[in-house]
Amino acid sequence: MLAPIAALLITYALTALVATLAAAVLWRSLSILLAELCGTEERSRFWTVWSMVMMVATPMLFVSMKGIQIRAADLIQSTMTSALFGVLLALIGMGIAVWTRSPRHDA
Template sequence: MLMPIAALLLTYLVTLALAGLAAFVLRRPLWVLLSELCGTEERSSFWTVWSMVMMIALPLLFVSWARVETDPTELLQGTVAATLTGILMAMGGMGLAVWLRVPRADSL
């Protein structure tokens, strides 16, 4: 059994590691895509940073809402599930926003 504060800190550490990895992997491809869509480097940089913040903040929010377990197995399982849900929701929101702004072949 973990102490509640140790369990909470471990939860946030695992969440930051997973969400940070996802943000790191997506940063460059997203910047390239947003450079094309936004038209300027400044706009692209802003929206890339905003997206990375959301990619980390949403999983942290989901993990913060979850009940902190002191059993290590349940703690890890709940943390990973909440983190992946947050990452997928952030990616879904970004994907929808980009998809709505991509020019269609029939509109050219």
């Protein structure tokens, strides 16, 4: 059994790790894609940073909405489920935003 404060800290640390890893993996590719779509480096940089913040903030929000588990196994399962769901929603949002603004080449 974990103390509530330890469980909370572990929850946020795991979430930050998962979300930051996802953001780091996408940073370069998204930056290149947004440079093409945005037209200027300043716009591209802004939207890349904004996307990375959302990639971290969305999982943190989902984890914050759940109650803290005291048992270690329940804590890890609950945290990973919420964190991965948050990352997935952030990716879906970014994917839709990029897809709707990408030029279409009709055959």
